[in-house]
Each structure stands twice: as structure tokens, then as C-alpha cells.
Amino acid sequence: MPDIAKLQIGDNSYEFPLVKGSENEVAIDIKTLRGATNGVITIDPGYKNSGSCKSAITFLDGEKGILRYRGYAIEDLAEKADFLEVAYALIFGDLPTKEQLEKFHADIKSKSIVDEDVKKIMDAFPRNAHPMGVLSSLTSALVAFNPSSVNVDSEEEMYNAIVKIMGKFPVLVAWAMRKKQGLPLNYGSKSLGYVENIMKMMFEQPNEEYVANPLIKDALDKLLILHADHEQNCSTSTVRIVGSSHAGLFASLSAGISALWGPLHGGANQAVLEMLEAIKEDGGDTKKYMAKAKDKNDPFRLMGFGHRVYKNFDPRATIIKVAADEVLKDLGIEDPILDIARGLEQEALNDPYFVDRKLYPNVDFYSGIIYRAMGIPVEMFTVMFALGRLPGWIAQWKEMRENKEPIGRPRQIYTGENLRDFVTAENR
Ligand code: ACO
Numbered sequence: 001m002p003d004i005a006k007l008q009i010g011d012n013s014y015e016f017p018l019v020k021g022s023e024n025e026v027a028i029d030i031k032t033l034r035g036a037t038n039g040v041i042t043i044d045p046g047y048k049n050s051g052s053c054k055s056a057i058t059f060l061d062g063e064k065g066i067l068r069y070r071g072y073a074i075e076d077l078a079e080k081a082d083f084l085e086v087a088y089a090l091i092f093g094d095l096p097t098k099e100q101l102e103k104f105h106a107d108i109k110s111k112s113i114v115d116e117d118v119k120k121i122m123d124a125f126p127r128n129a130h131p132m133g134v135l136s137s138l139t140s141a142l143v144a145f146n147p148s149s150v151n152v153d154s155e156e157e158m159y160n161a162i163v164k165i166m167g168k169f170p171v172l173v174a175w176a177m178r179k180k181q182g183l184p185l186n187y188g189s190k191s192l193g194y195v196e197n198i199m200k201m202m203f204e205q206p207n208e209e210y211v212a213n214p215l216i217k218d219a220l221d222k223l224l225i226l227h228a229d230h231e232q233n234c235s236t237s238t239v240r241i242v243g244s245s246h247a248g249l250f251a252s253l254s255a256g257i258s259a260l261w262g263p264l265h266g267g268a269n270q271a272v273l274e275m276l277e278a279i280k281e282d283g284g285d286t287k288k289y290m291a292k293a294k295d296k297n298d299p300f301r302l303m304g305f306g307h308r309v310y311k312n313f314d315p316r317a318t319i320i321k322v323a324a325d326e327v328l329k330d331l332g333i334e335d336p337i338l339d340i341a342r343g344l345e346q347e348a349l350n351d352p353y354f355v356d357r358k359l360y361p362n363v364d365f366y367s368g369i370i371y372r373a374m375g376i377p378v379e380m381f382t383v384m385f386a387l388g389r390l391p392g393w394i395a396q397w398k399e400m401r402e403n404k405e406p407i408g409r410p411r412q413i414y415t416g417e418n419l420r421d422f423v424t425a426e427n428r
Contacts, residue, residue, distance in 0.1 A: 001018070001020075001026065002018065003017060003018050004016065004017055004018060005017075005018055005028040007033075009037060009040060012037070014033070014036050014037060016028050016029055016030055016032070016033065017029045019054070021054070022059075023059055023061070027051045030042060034411075041411045041413070043413055047232075047237075048308075051232075052232055052237060052240070052408070053232065053240065053400065053403070053405060054403070055231060055232070055396070055399060056070075056093075056399070057069065057070065057090060057229060057231070057392070057395050057396060057399060058070075058090075058229045058230065058231040058392070059071070059231075060230065060231055060309060060310075062307070062308075062309035062310045062311050062312075063311055063312060064312070065310060065312050065313045065314070065315045065318075066315065067230075067315050067316065069086060069089060069090055069228065069229055070089045070090065070093060070094060070095075072089065072095070074225075074226065074315055074316065074319070075315065075319065077089075077225055078222045078225050078226060078319045081095070081225065082193070082194075082195065082221050082225075083194060083195050083221050083224040083225050083228070083388075084101065084104065084105060084108075084193070084194040084195075085101060086224075086225045086228050086391070087166065087228065087390075087391035088100065088101060088104050088391075090228055090229050090391045090392055090394075090395040091162060091391055091394050091395045091398065104163070105193075105194060107159075107163040108163045108166045108167040108194070109167065109190045110163075110167070111160075111163050111164040111166075111167040111168065112167030112168060112170075112171060112187070113167075113168075113187070114142075114145075114168050114171050114172065114175075115145045117145070118138060118141060118142075118145065118172075119175075119185055121137070121138065121141055122134070122138065122175055122179055122185065125137075125179065127179070127180060127182070128180075130261075130379055131176035131177060131179075131180060131379055131380055131383045132257060132258075132260070132261040132267075132379075132382050132383055132386070133261075134176045134179070135172055135173065135176050135257055135383055135386060136254050136255075136257040136258050136261070137254075138172045138175075138176070139169070139172065139250055139253050139254040139257060140250065140251060140254035142165070142168060142172075142250045143248060143250045143251050143254075146164065146250065149248055150248060150249060152398075152401040152402065158398060161248075161249050161250075162249075162394055162398070165249065165250060165253065165390070165394065166390065166391070166394075169387065169390055170194075170197070170198045170201065170387060171187065171201065173198070173202070173383055173384075173386070173387050174186075174188075174198065174201035174202045176380070176383060177202055177376070177377065177380050177383070178202070180377065180379070180380075181377075183205070183206065184206055186201060186204065187201065188200040188201040188204075195217060195220055195221050195224065196212050196217055198220075198387070199212045199216070199217060199220065200212065202376075203375070213330075215326065215327060215330045216327065216331075216374055218323075219323045219324075219326070219327050219370055219374075220374070222319065222320065222323050223320065223323070223367055223370060223371075223384070223388060224384075224387060224388035225388070226316040226319060226320060226363060226367075226388070227316075227363070227367075227384075227385050227388030227389050227392075228388050228389065228391050228392050229389070229391070229392025229395065229396070230389075230392065233265065233308075234259050234260075234262070234264075234265045235256040235257070235259040235260040235265060235266065235389065235393070236256065236389075236392060236393060236396050237259075238252075238255050238256050238258075238259035239252045239253060239255065239256035239259075239393045239396055239397050240252075240396055240397065240400045240405075240408070241408035242255040242256075243397045243400055243401060244400060244405055244406065244407045244408040245407050245408075246401075249394070249397055252393075252397050253390070253393055253394075253397075256386075256389075256393050257386050260382060260385060260386055260389065261382060263303070266364075266382045266385040266386065266389070267382050268303055268304060268362070268364040269304075269364040269367050269368040269371070269381040269382060269384075269385060270368065270378050270379060270381045270382050271303040271304075272303045272304035272364055272365055272368045273337070273368040273369075273372060273378045273381065274303075274378065275289075275302075275303045275304075276337045276340050276341055276344075277337065279340050279344075280336055280337060280340055284336065284339075284340055286340060286343040286344050286347055287347070289302070289344070290302070290344070290347050290348070290351060293305075293353075294351075294353045302344065302348060302354075302359070303364075303365075304361055304362055304364050304365030304366075304368070305348055305354065305359045305360065305361055305362065305365065306357070306359040306360075306362065307360070307362045310360070310362065311358040312358060312360070313360050314360060314361070314362045314363055316362075316363035317360070317361050317362055317363050317365060317366055320363055320366040320367055320370065321361075321366050323366075323370060324366045324369050324370045324373075327370055327373050327374070328369075328373055331373055333373050335372075335373075337369075337372070338369060341365070341369060345361055345365070348360075348361070364385075367381070367384075367385070368381050371384055
């Protein structure tokens with residue numbers, strides 16, 4: 001592989017260095033393009049061909065269906081690690097020793113109390129507010145309750161901000177769900193593991209002791225691990241770009257939550273279940289909806305199918321499909337929605353439209369099914385995604401600040417009016 005790229009514009013030629021990653025990914029470094037060419041820029045809406053940064057956190061190869069955090073295969077992490085270990089690895093670079101993990105967990109627990117006044121903000125939201133909006137607002141509100149800005153050059157200050165958000169965020173998640181269900185806003189127990197405690201905070205009823213089903217705890221651990229990072233996706237890029245203006249961690253995370261909310265990103269897991277419900281209500285005719293998805297005059301898309309980077313299969317979907325089968329079998333769940341899901345999956349996997357465009361079920365197609373079996377309301381699905389993605393966002397924000405990346409500020413090609421005369425209101 002050569003180490004320069006040549007660009008010819010008219011009679012002028014320019015050379016740009018090639019940058020290679022540790023997995024032999026190659027990019028053309030065009031930092032000097034605009035200056036050298038007197039104003040020429042590149043344009044790539046949706047950034048399908050543009051790298052925004054160098055990153056040592058997550059490697060994914062969409063063609064081969066590879067996903068690794070800090071060099072560890074997602075299959076190994078999902079099977080052998082728990083969510084907190086994975087969070088530590090993402091944020092600090094490697095899996096923790098037993099002592100490091102214990103300290104991390106203890107520090108998180110010690111920072112998990114949320115100011116009681118946050119409950120007043122919570123109270124002011126209407127019961128039917130979408131929990132993603134509530135979560136984004138409350139994460140932003142945490143800035144007001146924790147106003148000191150983080151000196152990113154201080155390892156200690158960075159660490160404190162990280163354990164604070166790792167402690168408080170699950171509380172906000174649980175409260176967002178309980179508020180919707182009219183349940184008291186409670187805390188878990190310091191004696192429980194990170195994920196078990198989240199389950200207690202979410203599911204405990206005021207009049208009975210909560211005991212977590214180990215199979216469900218295991219499935220939730222896996223789901224959170226599978227969602228924990230995914231390199232420069234929409235919400236992560238948002239967190240990095242907001243943080244690049246030196247906005248604080250909590251403010252950047254709040255923006256990331258909003259980005260995740262959309263149905264083309266994290267909101268897809270809710271959209272999948274809503275789509276399955278709608279198909280059921282309409283008589284369960286999957287063929288009709290397959291035809292709609294293929295009709296270019298119909299805006300309908302098969303939610304949970306397709307992915308910007310995975311063009312053969314989504315390795316997370318492979319893992320979660322097995323977990324979904326186990327949970328449903330263990331809980332003895334018979335659900336017509338699942339039959340519709342299986343029907344769509346089979347039809348899409350054998351339909352030339354989907355095969356030719358490499359549209360496979362993504363992680364969201366199955367995650368919603370497990371969340372439903374766990375008794376999590378549909379509107380909370382994307383919140384669960386955010387809970388899993390939290391360590392990834394933190395890791396990416398931290399890396400961006402440590403690498404002293406410049407403020408994110410894309411260029412544009414202007415296509416509007418040229419200079420024209422101003423016409424006063426009475427003459428328009
Ligand atoms: N149903 C029907 N057709 C589809 C679908 C779908 N779900 N997804 C893509 N296509 C078609 C497009 O119409 C297009 O067809 P064409 O080439 O004939 O014009 C072709 O496949 C390529 O689609 P793009 O939108 O260009 O692909 P892109 O990579 O930009 O989009 C995306 C990826 C947004 C995920 C898309 O597949 C989609 O909308 N899927 C449904 C939503 C979803 O499940 N999102 C979750 C993503 S995973 C995550 O965020 C964790």
C-alpha cells in the first residue's frame with residue numbers, strides 16, 4: 001500500500017498522506033486540502049466515507065461482522081464478562097483487576113445518591129412524557145446540581161466525574177420508568193451488583209421483596225454489553241462534537257441521549273415493537289408489510305433491519321437472538337408478536353430485495369423482544385439502550401478531551417441566493 005494519495009484538480013496535482021490504523025484501515029489525511037487548493041473541500045453528507053477522529057476504543061468491520069472493545073471480541077465479552085468490567089475496559093483501556101473493579105464499583109455506589117430536588121423536576125413532567133426526553137433533561141439537570149467543571153488534565157477529577165455519572169444515571173433511568181408507572185422513586189441496595197441493583201431499582205414493588213431472576217439478569221448484562229459502544233455512530237459523534245466545544249461531560253451526554261432517541265438510531269428498538277404491534281392489529285399479514293417495505297413509493301421501512309456499517313450480519317444480533325430464545329423459553333412466553341417477528345425475519349432473509357441490499361436483522365430487532373419479555377414498557381426500550389451506551393459515550397468523550405481534539409466544525413457548500421438588493425417591507 002503506498003503512503004500517499006494524489007489528487008488532480010484541473011492542471012494542479014496535490015499529495016496527501018495516508019493514515020493507517022492498527023487493523024490496516026486506511027484514510028486519506030486531507031487536513032491541508034483547503035489551504036493547499038485555495039478553498040476546495042470534500043463533501044460527504046451522512047459521513048459515509050469520512051473519519052472524524054482516530055480512536056483506540058472500538059474496532060468494527062461491517063463486512064466481516066467483527067466488533068471488538070479495546071481489542072476484546074464482543075462474543076467473549078458477552079459470554080465471559082459482566083457489564084461493569086466492560087464499562088471499565090471501555091473507559092480506562094483494559095479489563096480491570098479484581099481490586100480495580102471492586103474500587104470502581106465501591107466509588108460508583110458512593111456517588112449514586114441523586115439530590116432530592118431532582119425528584120421535584122421529575123414531578124413536574126407529565127406522566128405521559130417520553131422517558132428519553134425525561135432522561136435527557138435530567139442528565140442535563142445534573143449539571144446544575146454538580147456545577148464544578150472537570151479539569152480534564154486531572155486524572156482524579158476525570159475519575160470522579162465518571163463514577164458520579166455511572167452511579168446516578170441508572171437511578172434516573174429507574175425513576176423515569178417508575179414515574180410512568182406511578183411507583184415510588186426508590187434506590188436499590190449497595191449490597192447488590194451493578195446490574196442486579198438496576199433491576200431492583202426498576203422492578204421492585206413497594207409491597208414485596210425483589211429477587212432477580214438470574215437468567216434475566218444475565219440477559220440484561222449481555223444486552224448492556226452489546227450496546228456499550230459502537231465507535232462513531234450518531235449519538236457518540238454527538239457526544240464528541242458537543243464535548244469538543246469543552247462543554248462538560250453531563251451536558252455532552254444529555255445531547256447524546258437526544259441523538260439516540262431518533263427511530264433511525266436507538267429509537268429503532270421501540271419502533272420495532274410498535275411495528276410488530278401494528279402488523280398484529282392489522283391481521284398479522286407479514287407479506288403485506290414486506291411488500292410495503294419494498295415499495296419505493298411507500299415510506300414504510302422494516303424497522304430493525306439494515307445497518308449503516310454491518311452489511312453481512314450484525315454480530316450483536318447473533319448473540320442476542322440466542323439470549324432471546326433462552327429468556328422466552330425460560331419464562332414460557334407464548335406471544336403472537338414473536339411469531340410475527342420470526343415470520344418477518346424468515347421472509348426478509350430469503351427475499352432478494354433484502355438479500356441484495358444486505359439488510360439483515362440488527363441488534364434492535366431482538367433487543368425489544370427481550371425487553372418486552374422482561375416486562376419493560378416499550379417507551380423504555382431506548383432508555384435501556386442509553387443505559388448500555390453510557391460507558392461508551394464516557395470513553396469517547398474522555399478520549400476526545402485527552403487527545404486534545406479541535407472543536408468540531410464541518411464546512412458546507414453554499415447553494416443559496418447570491419448577493420441581492422434588500423427590499424423594504426412595504427415594497428415586497
Ligand atoms: N426496510 C426497507 N428498505 C430498507 C431498509 C429497511 N429497514 N433499510 C434500508 N433499506 C433500503 C433503502 O431504501 C435503500 O434502497 P435503494 O438502494 O433501493 O434506494 C437501501 O436499502 C440502502 O438504504 P440506506 O438508507 O441508504 O442505508 P443506510 O446505510 O443509510 O441506512 C439504516 C441504515 C438507517 C439503519 C436503515 O437500514 C434503516 O432505516 N433501517 C431501519 C431502522 C433501524 O432498524 N435502525 C437501527 C439501526 S441499528 C442501531 O442504531 C443500533
